[in-house]
Amino acid sequence: MGLLHDDFWRHSLRECDLIICEALARQKSELLTKRILNQELAVLVSYAFSDPAKMPDFTKEVIDKQISEKESAIRLRSLFVGWSAKSKG
Numbered sequence: 001m002g003l004l005h006d007d008f009w010r011h012s013l014r015e016c017d018l019i020i021c022e023a024l025a026r027q028k029s030e031l032l033t034k035r036i037l038n039q040e041l042a043v044l045v046s047y048a049f050s051d052p053a054k055m056p057d058f059t060k061e062v063i064d065k066q067i068s069e070k071e072s073a074i075r076l077r078s079l080f081v082g083w084s085a086k087s088k089g
Contacts, residue, residue: 015080022072026069029069043056
């Protein structure tokens, strides 16, 4: 996850939980993306071998409503900044 051992002790349990949950969510998202790509590839290969004339067009862009990794990192950072400001009072 990219967290050094010394940095671990500087975070609260809630912050560590958020970091771990975010890393797991990112891994699940990457796995889902890979599964979708493999499924699309399998469909294209099946059409290529059996009936190339009916091959669907996967080049059209699909709008994804999931949060990007960059936006997720920005949200997590803003949460930490807010907590820091709140604790300093």
